[in-house]
Amino acid sequence: MKKLIIASLAATGLVAGSFAAGAAANAGTGTVVRVVDGDTLVVSINNGDHTIRLLNIDTPETKDPNQPVECLGPEASKYLEGLLPKGTQVRLEFDAERHDKYGRTLAGVFTADGSLVNAKIAQQGLGIPVEYGGNRKFLPPVQAAYEEARAAKSGLFSESIGCTLPAQLAETTKGLETATEASPATTSAAAGAAAGVLASKVAAAKALRKVLNGDKVTERALLWAGLSTAVLAKHVSNLDKKITAAEKKAEDTKTPKATLEATEKRAEEERKAAEARAVAERKAAEERAAAEKKAADEAAAAAAKAAADEAARNAAAEAERLRNLPAPAPNPAPYVAPAPQPYVPPAPSTKYTGPRCYAPGGKTWRPC
Known part of the structure; x- marks a missing residue:
C-alpha cells in the first residue's frame, strides 16, 4: 500500500527520489532543528545549523516586522511543524541558485517516504507557487498541488475560513x-x-x-x-x-x-390628543362625582339636623306634658301582714265518725 501511495504522489510531483540519492552532488541530508514559519526552517547539516527556504512555494507572512500576520500564516507554520517536528531526518535537493539575498539556503525538502514538503504545503492550500530567479525545479509539482487545493477549496481557497x-x-x-x-x-x-x-x-x-x-x-x-x-x-x-x-x-x-x-x-399627535381628552374627561367626571358627593353630604347633614330638631321639639313637648299632669294621690300605707296565730289542735269528737250504713229510705243508719 505504501508503495502505491508513493507512486501516486510521484505522478503529481509530490514525491521525488529517495534518501539513497542523498549522496548526489546536488543533494544533501540533515536533521530538523526548528520551523521558522510556513516556508522556512532550520536544518542541522554536518553539525551546522542552516536556514532553509523552501523553493517554489510562498506561504502567508508571519515574521516580517513590516507586514501584518497574513491569513493562514500561523496555520501554515503549524502544518510545517507537524510535518517536520524537531529531529526529523530530511533530504535536501538544490537548484541552480543555492542561496537567496538573505543568505538562506534554497532547496526542495523531502521526508523519509520521499514526499516533497514544498508541494504538500501547496496541497493544503497554505501557499502559492512562486519562481525564484532561475530556480524552477520544483515549480511543476508545487503548481499541480496548488491546483488540487484550488479544486478542493482547501486552505486559502476555502469559503468557510473567514480571512480568505x-x-x-x-x-x-x-x-x-x-x-x-x-x-x-x-x-x-x-x-x-x-x-x-x-x-x-x-x-x-x-x-x-x-x-x-x-x-x-x-x-x-x-x-x-x-x-x-x-x-x-x-x-x-x-x-x-x-x-x-x-x-x-x-x-x-x-x-x-x-x-x-x-x-x-x-x-403620535392623535394619541397625545386622545390622551389629553381622556385626562380632561376623567377630571370632569371626578369633579362631578365630588360635587354630587358634596350635595349628598349636605342633604344628609340637613336631614340629620331636621331630625335632631324634631327630636328636641318632641322632648320639649313631652316635658311640658309631664309638667301639666295632676299631682299623684298619696301613697297608701304599706301592708303589714298579721302575726301568725299559735296552732291549737281540735278537741277530740265524741260523735261517730266512722262509716255509716243507711237503711232503706236513708233516714237511719248504723256503723258499718
Whole structure:
C-alpha cells in the first residue's frame, strides 16, 4: 500500500527520489532543528545549523516586522511543524541558485517516504507557487498541488475560513443579497435600521472591490486567493451589480421612511390628543362625582339636623306634658301582714265518725 501511495504522489510531483540519492552532488541530508514559519526552517547539516527556504512555494507572512500576520500564516507554520517536528531526518535537493539575498539556503525538502514538503504545503492550500530567479525545479509539482487545493477549496481557497478572499467574497455577497432582498420596513425605525445595514454592507463590498482591483496595500492578499484574471473580473462585476442593487434599495427606502415618519408623527399627535381628552374627561367626571358627593353630604347633614330638631321639639313637648299632669294621690300605707296565730289542735269528737250504713229510705243508719 505504501508503495502505491508513493507512486501516486510521484505522478503529481509530490514525491521525488529517495534518501539513497542523498549522496548526489546536488543533494544533501540533515536533521530538523526548528520551523521558522510556513516556508522556512532550520536544518542541522554536518553539525551546522542552516536556514532553509523552501523553493517554489510562498506561504502567508508571519515574521516580517513590516507586514501584518497574513491569513493562514500561523496555520501554515503549524502544518510545517507537524510535518517536520524537531529531529526529523530530511533530504535536501538544490537548484541552480543555492542561496537567496538573505543568505538562506534554497532547496526542495523531502521526508523519509520521499514526499516533497514544498508541494504538500501547496496541497493544503497554505501557499502559492512562486519562481525564484532561475530556480524552477520544483515549480511543476508545487503548481499541480496548488491546483488540487484550488479544486478542493482547501486552505486559502476555502469559503468557510473567514480571512480568505473566497470567504470574504461569499460573506460580502450574501450580506448584500440579504440586505437588498429584505422585506419592506413597517416602521420608520426599522426603515432607518435597514438603511444603516445597507450602507454598511455597501461600504464593506466597496472595500473588498478595492482589494480585488489590486489596491497596493493589500496586493499580497490577492495572491493568496489564487484568482485568475477572468475569475477576478467576474467577481468584481458581480460585486458591482450587487452594490448597485443595494444602493438603489437604500435610495428607495428613503421615501417609505419619510412616509412612515409622517404617519407615525400624526399617530403620535392623535394619541397625545386622545390622551389629553381622556385626562380632561376623567377630571370632569371626578369633579362631578365630588360635587354630587358634596350635595349628598349636605342633604344628609340637613336631614340629620331636621331630625335632631324634631327630636328636641318632641322632648320639649313631652316635658311640658309631664309638667301639666295632676299631682299623684298619696301613697297608701304599706301592708303589714298579721302575726301568725299559735296552732291549737281540735278537741277530740265524741260523735261517730266512722262509716255509716243507711237503711232503706236513708233516714237511719248504723256503723258499718
